[in-house]
Amino acid sequence: MRLNREFYRQNAVDAAKGLVGKLLVHKLPEGTVSGIITETEAYMGPDDAAAHSYRHKGRNGRTAVLYQDGGYAYVFLIYGVYHCFNIGVNRPGTPECVLIRSLEPVSGLDVINRRRNGVAVERWCDGPGKLCLAFGIDKSHNGADICGGTLYVEDTAMTGFSVEASRRINIDYAGQHRDLPYRFTLCYH
DNA sequence: TTCGGGATCGTCT
DNA sequence: GACGATCCCGAAC
Numbered sequence: 001m002r003l004n005r006e007f008y009r010q011n012a013v014d015a016a017k018g019l020v021g022k023l024l025v026h027k028l029p030e031g032t033v034s035g036i037i038t039e040t041e042a043y044m045g046p047d048d049a050a051a052h053s054y055r056h057k058g059r060n061g062r063t064a065v066l067y068q069d070g071g072y073a074y075v076f077l078i079y080g081v082y083h084c085f086n087i088g089v090n091r092p093g094t095p096e097c098v099l100i101r102s103l104e105p106v107s108g109l110d111v112i113n114r115r116r117n118g119v120a121v122e123r124w125c126d127g128p129g130k131l132c133l134a135f136g137i138d139k140s141h142n143g144a145d146i147c148g149g150t151l152y153v154e155d156t157a158m159t160g161f162s163v164e165a166s167r168r169i170n171i172d173y174a175g176q177h178r179d180l181p182y183r184f185t186l187c188y189h
Numbered sequence: 190t191t192c193g194g195g196a197t198c199g200t201c202t
Numbered sequence: 203g204a205c206g207a208t209c210c211c212g213a214a215c
Contacts, residue, residue, distance in 0.1 A: 058211070059214075077210060078210095
């Protein structure tokens with residue numbers, strides 16, 4: 001069952017927690033790929049110094065898409081090389097988002113393998129840049145509706161895991177917000 | 190108009 | 203463990 005708009009109308013911390021263990025699906029021309037979300041990070045908007053939308057920075061530029069309703073993709077280029085895939089959450093005017101940091105591939109493994117070009121299986125999607133390569137996500141998906149179309153998240157019947165919170169990665173610039181427990185990882189029992 | 194730096198990854202030592 | 207690739211946005215001049 002596909003997660004609907006209402007799911008994405010919650011704050012980024014709750015959404016980030018809730019997305020762990022769910023299934024990310026992308027229907028590509030070559031075939032459908034999917035994977036269990038195993039790691040996320042919450043970016044809490046204007047008050048969060050780690051967030052791109054801190055103090056409403058980029059409101060009319062890069063982060064404009066985050067001001068829409070929840071459930072739209074925010075994709076940006078990092079270090080001029082890789083892409084990072086986020087899902088905008090919360091209601092219109094509240095620019096929060098969830099960064100998808102890693103996945104465990106489930107289907108479309110042949111497609112992913114081709115895209116990842118010889119990399120070991122366990123390295124296919126174990127980072128935000130890597131999963132974008134594996135799933136064919138790039139800037140053209142910025143603003144894409146996650147509630148319809150070809151890129152979306154499905155609920156799963158998965159049980160037997162817990163969600164662990166820890167500090168976010170590579171945001172040392174964020175001062176006092178650097179150590180907030182806004183990173184969520186899946187742990188099998 | 191320029192300038193600085195980044196929510197990364199793969200390769201090299 | 204360290205570094206280079208390489209582009210876009212935002213801030214400052």
